[in-house]
Amino acid sequence: MASQAQKLAYVDGKLGAPTSGQQTTRIVFNTIEAPGTTSSLIFFRNFQGLSNGQTNLTQNRLDSSESLVIKTIWLAQINATNVLQNFGGFRSETISIIVGNQTVVKNLPLQFNEGATGQTFDRLHENAGVNASPNALATNLFQVVMPTEIRLLTDIVIPPQVAFEVRIDSDNNVYGAGAVVCALSGYGKIFSAGNSF
Amino acid sequence: MITAQDKILHVASKLGLTSLKDMQASTGAVYDVDTDLSGQIFSNATRHGNPGVTNINENQFEVNEALLVENIAFYVRSTSGNTQNFQENYGSNAVIVFDLVIGNKRVMKDTPVFAAGSPYVFATAGKRYFIPEEDLPGMQYVPRHQVFMEGAGVLIPPQVQWYVQYTVFDVVTGAIIVPTAATAIGCYLFGTKVLLNFNTTI
Numbered sequence: 001m002a003s004q005a006q007k008l009a010y011v012d013g014k015l016g017a018p019t020s021g022q023q024t025t026r027i028v029f030n031t032i033e034a035p036g037t038t039s040s041l042i043f044f045r046n047f048q049g050l051s052n053g054q055t056n057l058t059q060n061r062l063d064s065s066e067s068l069v070i071k072t073i074w075l076a077q078i079n080a081t082n083v084l085q086n087f088g089g090f091r092s093e094t095i096s097i098i099v100g101n102q103t104v105v106k107n108l109p110l111q112f113n114e115g116a117t118g119q120t121f122d123r124l125h126e127n128a129g130v131n132a133s134p135n136a137l138a139t140n141l142f143q144v145v146m147p148t149e150i151r152l153l154t155d156i157v158i159p160p161q162v163a164f165e166v167r168i169d170s171d172n173n174v175y176g177a178g179a180v181v182c183a184l185s186g187y188g189k190i191f192s193a194g195n196s197f
Numbered sequence: 198m199i200t201a202q203d204k205i206l207h208v209a210s211k212l213g214l215t216s217l218k219d220m221q222a223s224t225g226a227v228y229d230v231d232t233d234l235s236g237q238i239f240s241n242a243t244r245h246g247n248p249g250v251t252n253i254n255e256n257q258f259e260v261n262e263a264l265l266v267e268n269i270a271f272y273v274r275s276t277s278g279n280t281q282n283f284q285e286n287y288g289s290n291a292v293i294v295f296d297l298v299i300g301n302k303r304v305m306k307d308t309p310v311f312a313a314g315s316p317y318v319f320a321t322a323g324k325r326y327f328i329p330e331e332d333l334p335g336m337q338y339v340p341r342h343q344v345f346m347e348g349a350g351v352l353i354p355p356q357v358q359w360y361v362q363y364t365v366f367d368v369v370t371g372a373i374i375v376p377t378a379a380t381a382i383g384c385y386l387f388g389t390k391v392l393l394n395f396n397t398t399i
Contacts, residue, residue: 090279092228094248104221106392107252109228111280112270112385118282118339119270121226121387152224153201153267153389171249171278 004069004187007155011067012189017160018065026068026188030055030166035175041168043182054179061163063191070097070156071186073166075110076147079178082140086114087148087180093170095150097184100162105152107169113148122151155186201265201389204349209263212354217391220261225390227253227264230274230383231363234376238384240360249278257358259393267350267388269297270343271310271363274383283342284312286380287365293342293382295363297351304351305344311368314340350388 002010005023012018030043031054044060062068073095077085087093090111097105112119138144158164166182199207202222209217229242229251239256247254258264271293273281283291291312297305309315353359361384365374376382 090281092248092250092252092274092278092280094252102221102394103392105223106225106390107248108224109226109248109252109385112226112228112272112387114280116282116339117272117280118284118341119272119280119343119385120341121268123345150224154222154224156223169248171246 002155004071004155008067008069008157008187008189011157011159015159017067020192021065021189022192024188024190025186026190027183027185028057028062028068029074029181029183030057031179031181032175033179034177035180036177037172037174039170039172041170041175041180043166043168045165054181060165062158062160064160065191066189067160068158068184068188069186070158070184071152072184073097073105073150073152074147074181074183074185075149075168076181077175077178078181079176082178083138084140084143084145084147085176085178086116086145088114088168088170088173088175090114090117091171091173093168093173096167096169097156097164098167099156099158099164104156108150110148110150110168113150115146115148158184199349201267201349205263205265205352205389205391208352208354214261214354217261217263217355221392221394223390223392224388225264225392226385226387227251228383228385229253229256230381231376232274232378232381234378234381236362236364238361238363238382240358250274256360258353258355260355261391261393263355263391264353264386265350265389266297266353266386267346268343268386269295269305269346269361270341270385270387271295272342272383272385274381276379280383282339283310283382284314284340287312287374289313289340290367290369291374292366292368293363294366295361295384297359297361297386299351299353299359300357308344310342310344312340312342315342315344346388353386
């Protein structure tokens, strides 16, 4: 089976994108402030007004010469008093990742990886067994839940200069007045000028 | 060792699905809840809300879409739509015995999922937990109710119907436990997914 590095080099080669560059681990993230109650969240679409602490991109695409393999999807919901909540509150919701005009992750459910329910897609997620019943007593300094995290089985590539977004669909879930954050993590390449300047 | 991709391509080849290899590889899961209390999951998905109860429109994949099932899990959906733990609703004495049927073939046969914690998962132990209400250290384990498939899993090919048939028993007495609308049994199938796409460059 191809490694993440091989997959990235293969896709970049197919697209004619530069295959040189600094190899690294890359995490891109985006925040939606005050999402409220909604059936649709779209991450990596709006960057207006967000600080560097709320997103590490300025547009919904990677720079030329930069690319990323998505291996992990991470989602967090923090309420207005800075307490971490279960993302979407255990209610059914699905995530889709669209790269260019292609859906590369389609309606993948999230609620099973929120902890407390005794479920996660993979075997070793430790927070699968945490009971969050004292959630009401949690504070920003006494965290009783963990963010939602899904490890993908296949390598999904975001090539350079191609728009991407992450969509969450739900049955009018409550995301609150704080913020929700989405991070995509994996192997990546960043621009390296070397001695070309 | 055969990988997930190898298995998908092998089955596709056997079934004459020559274009499956050109589709988008992904990670996917399908879920549904037996809100009808019929003893079957996925077969009534057409009538269920999406994504509140299920994330499929029918219990078969469209052309050139497939799922290699690598993990089967059971949970409880409350009437308010919350995903809950099976053991916390049915007690440690409950057991789900299920079949997974693809087309007219039973690929998982009379498989038990014990409420107390199944043998298929490493992380059956939950967390030692502090219970603030009682101001003392409490011990609560939240068992997992999953079957991680040995080997490379089982492929659900395109355009073939599948469903899960289950019964909940009391493992102590052998009696059948009848689910209610407030404790409807849900199931998800997770694994390597093939998505229909007209190019494979990404």
